[in-house]
Amino acid sequence: MEITINNQTQSVAEGTTVQAIVSAQLGEKQKGIAVAINNSVIPKQAWEQTFINNNDTILIIKATQGG
Numbered sequence: 001m002e003i004t005i006n007n008q009t010q011s012v013a014e015g016t017t018v019q020a021i022v023s024a025q026l027g028e029k030q031k032g033i034a035v036a037i038n039n040s041v042i043p044k045q046a047w048e049q050t051f052i053n054n055n056d057t058i059l060i061i062k063a064t065q066g067g
Contacts, residue, residue: 001054012052019047025060032063 001012005025012021018035026033035042036059042050052058 001052003052003055004057006058006060016052017048018042018050018052018058021052021058022047022060026062034061034063035059036061 001014001016003010003012005021018037022030022033022035033044035044035047037050037052037056039057039059
């Protein structure tokens with residue numbers, strides 16, 4: 001399947017979850033992360049049950065400290 005993650009097209013296997021995408025992109029550093037699929041925010045507790053579909057647009061945002 002073809003998807004877009006943070007404006008970059010990538011291929012993923014059918015049945016890929018949001019959790020798998022986040023783990024592949026960020027490894028273990030998953031605190032302060034927000035994920036949206038097609039402009040809808042996905043709560044962290046739903047990442048393992050939310051499957052990616054062909055042509056989905058995924059936005060992964062990492063919070064940073066500012067001052």
